[in-house]
Amino acid sequence: MVRTGRGSKEKLIKDFRSVIADTEELMKLVSNEGEGKAQMVRDKLNQNLNVAKEYLRNFEDVVVDKSRVAARATDEYVHENAWQTVGLAIAVGILVGYLISPRD
Numbered sequence: 001m002v003r004t005g006r007g008s009k010e011k012l013i014k015d016f017r018s019v020i021a022d023t024e025e026l027m028k029l030v031s032n033e034g035e036g037k038a039q040m041v042r043d044k045l046n047q048n049l050n051v052a053k054e055y056l057r058n059f060e061d062v063v064v065d066k067s068r069v070a071a072r073a074t075d076e077y078v079h080e081n082a083w084q085t086v087g088l089a090i091a092v093g094i095l096v097g098y099l100i101s102p103r104d
Contacts, residue, residue, distance in 0.1 A: 009063050016056050023049050 027045050078085050 013056065013060060013063075016052070016059075020049060020052055020056070023052070 023045060027042060027049070
């Protein structure tokens with residue numbers, strides 16, 4: 001479940017960056033157009049692009065912070081409950097071994 005969530009977040013960030021890059025490219029193309037309505041479109045795109053970049057930076061910061069908190073909590077739990085963690089790992093290993101062993 002964690003991998004799915006992490007993969008989704010990474011895909012969202014990648015897609016968001018792609019949208020930003022496409023918008024920047026569109027702005028370059030529009031910049032060669034005349035004044036008037038084209039200038040209004042450029043200004044609006046630039047404003048939205050800046051908002052999107054700020055949102056992406058904040059989103060990445062939140063993801064990194066939450067990952068650090070989860071890693072720290074896991075590390076503390078394992079250190080405080082080393083024998084329970086070892087016992088759980090052994091139990092899971094035995095269960096997996098039993099489930100994958102051939103039966104007659």
